[in-house]
Amino acid sequence: MRVYNTLSGRKEELVTLEPQKVKIYACGPTTYNYIHLGNARPLVVFDTLRRYLAYRGYEVTYVQNFTDVDDKIINRSQEEGEEAIKLAERYINEYFKDADTLNILRADVHPRASQHIEDMIDAIGKLIDKGFAYEVDGDIFYRVKAFKDYGKLSGRSVEDMLSGARVEVDERKEEPVDFALWKAAKPGEPFWDSPWGKGRPGWHIECSVMSTKYLGDTIDIHGGGSDLIFPHHENEIAQAEALTGKPFVNYWMHNGFITINSEKMSKSLGNFFLLREVLDKFPADVVRFYLIATHYRSPLDFDDGKLEEARKALGRLKTTLMLVDEFQQDRSAVDEQLQESELLEKVNNLQQEFIVAMDDDFNTARAIGHLFEISHLINSYLAKASRDNAQDQAVVTKAMAVLKELGQVLGIFIDQESDQGAELEDVLQILAGLRQAARQEKDYSLADDIRHFLGSLDISIEDTPAGTRFRYEAVPELKLLMEKLIDLRASFKSQKRYEKADYIRDSLQQAGIIVEDTREGARWKIAEA
RNA sequence: GGGCGGAUGGCGAAGUGGCUAACGCUGUGGUCUGCAAAACCACCAUCCACCGGUUCGAAUCCGGUUCCGCCCUCCA
Numbered sequence A: 001m002r003v004y005n006t007l008s009g010r011k012e013e014l015v016t017l018e019p020q021k022v023k024i025y026a027c028g029p030t031t032y033n034y035i036h037l038g039n040a041r042p043l044v045v046f047d048t049l050r051r052y053l054a055y056r057g058y059e060v061t062y063v064q065n066f067t068d069v070d071d072k073i074i075n076r077s078q079e080e081g082e083e084a085i086k087l088a089e090r091y092i093n094e095y096f097k098d099a100d101t102l103n104i105l106r107a108d109v110h111p112r113a114s115q116h117i118e119d120m121i122d123a124i125g126k127l128i129d130k131g132f133a134y135e136v137d138g139d140i141f142y143r144v145k146a147f148k149d150y151g152k153l154s155g156r157s158v159e160d161m162l163s164g165a166r167v168e169v170d171e172r173k174e175e176p177v178d179f180a181l182w183k184a185a186k187p188g189e190p191f192w193d194s195p196w197g198k199g200r201p202g203w204h205i206e207c208s209v210m211s212t213k214y215l216g217d218t219i220d221i222h223g224g225g226s227d228l229i230f231p232h233h234e235n236e237i238a239q240a241e242a243l244t245g246k247p248f249v250n251y252w253m254h255n256g257f258i259t260i261n262s263e264k265m266s267k268s269l270g271n272f273f274l275l276r277e278v279l280d281k282f283p284a285d286v287v288r289f290y291l292i293a294t295h296y297r298s299p300l301d302f303d304d305g306k307l308e309e310a311r312k313a314l315g316r317l318k319t320t321l322m323l324v325d326e327f328q329q330d331r332s333a334v335d336e337q338l339q340e341s342e343l344l345e346k347v348n349n350l351q352q353e354f355i356v357a358m359d360d361d362f363n364t365a366r367a368i369g370h371l372f373e374i375s376h377l378i379n380s381y382l383a384k385a386s387r388d389n390a391q392d393q394a395v396v397t398k399a400m401a402v403l404k405e406l407g408q409v410l411g412i413f414i415d416q417e418s419d420q421g422a423e424l425e426d427v428l429q430i431l432a433g434l435r436q437a438a439r440q441e442k443d444y445s446l447a448d449d450i451r452h453f454l455g456s457l458d459i460s461i462e463d464t465p466a467g468t469r470f471r472y473e474a475v476p477e478l479k480l481l482m483e484k485l486i487d488l489r490a491s492f493k494s495q496k497r498y499e500k501a502d503y504i505r506d507s508l509q510q511a512g513i514i515v516e517d518t519r520e521g522a523r524w525k526i527a528e529a
Numbered sequence B: 001g002g003g004c005g006g007a008u009g010g011c012g013a014a015g016u017g018g019c020u021a022a023c024g025c026u027g028u029g030g031u032c033u034g035c036a037a038a039a040c041c042a043c044c045a046u047c048c049a050c051c052g053g054u055u056c057g058a059a060u061c062c063g064g065u066u067c068c069g070c071c072c073u074c075c076a
Helices: A037-055 A071-080 A084-101 A117-129 A158-163 A203-215 A226-244 A275-281 A284-292 A304-327 A342-359 A364-384 A390-410 A421-440 A444-456 A478-494 A498-510
Strands: A002-005 A010-013 A021-026 A059-064 A133-136 A139-142 A179-184 A199-201 A219-225 A249-255 A258-260 A460-464 A467-471 A513-518 A521-526
Touching (some): A021 A037, A037 A059, A037 A219, A037 A258, A037 A275, A037 A284, A059 A203, A117 A133, A139 A226, A179 A203, A179 A226, A203 A226, A219 A226, A275 A284, A275 A304, A284 A304, A284 A364, A304 A467, A342 A390, A364 A390, A444 A460, A478 A498
Parallel strands (some): A021 A059, A021 A219, A219 A249
Antiparallel strands (some): A002 A010, A133 A139
């Protein structure tokens, strides 16, 4: 398995500290707002990385922090009159809602800066003792010149930075490039007690401290967005390696940005979309698919059209799942009489190619391409297969298991549970029955009326030799379907087509829905409720 | 100014020395259908920003040019 390492600027064979075990630290969000789509990319990218490593037999330990002590949080809390830690906590909870929707697995540990102040004070003290930090008026700065490897990650030299320094210079610092480890508290700010007075930690120290605390002095992979390379990750290295004398991270991985009209999506430019706004318009699996359909290091341009395309593309894979589901007679009883099959041979080859693609720096784009090829093979096979043929059943089931398994590794098959599933399906089938009968009687206006009605609810209807099938992305509301059925029944009654009206009432009853006629009209209820 | 990366069909996006340049979207023709949708079948880049070089052979390596993005300030 090969991984692009920012440190060396090339792909390297992944050799973990311990065989078949991998320790990953991912930089998490600063929680002063809802996350935007740009924040979601590393979440999905590193979640996919993690799933894939687990799929390949690694025991993964995954740590993702929350920055809940920070200038932006303090500013926000002063604007809104909410205590900083409370505000941060509130957005941490909101973060989990978004992440869960996107099918992001929880980390093994989600450490928060606010809960590791003691550890940070301890680390800062040691850095001072070793000569890597100095105090000025209650502030502590890191002495960049003392760390000889400074700049090795971002590929720049201290000299270059000093000459081209655009940093607003704090005169008290020994060098403009020195950065804050500890900031003395200003009036009205949250603070903790330290040997240097009341204050709070700088941003960079938390990751060094929490990474080493939970994963050890040296870890395998540290990930985040490319904008963290400098200064954040550079400073993490300086802090941690000065402290331990050991390499901090073996593989640094950075994802590219999401752009809008080729400009980076960012809060300061104001061109961002909150993840939940996007999730309002598009299902989570589509968003996830969109985020990994491009290689993680490439820029990814955003607009609704791209998501629409992702919706259609993913829909193709889901269609295969649906077609197989429809084809299968009895899922449990297969598998025994499995014979040689050209389909399975090809599918197994594609599974290997999927692995080759993912092994090559997690090339999800190429891997997804192989998924489409599998999908295509299964669809073609299905078109000629026979439901009653045990061999066909076995082969298709086996092929689909591969597709599902690989989709699961990428996290793109998110099951959408419906709470009224049973009734809903029955009601749809009753509508299908009415339409089917209308078609047989050549009453196409009624047949089309039903189809158009369903179309208006974003349910599309497809006739197949085996019957009628429904497709929808958002689970439709039972209430609306019932209103239509009640309407139809009323019009049948007024036309004195009682056999149709009764068909509706009787089949609803069988489905567990009771229709009662009253003076004002009909009403309905679910029998068990 | 310094550092890093990119330029592939109508669009998106893989491919980093050698079979017909993946895959998806769109489009076209066909099968199927009361109509439709889905599915299936077939077709859609003699060419990979430009110029030069290395090589038997390059989109793929090297040099140069143009254009674009990112980082150097909080940012995933």
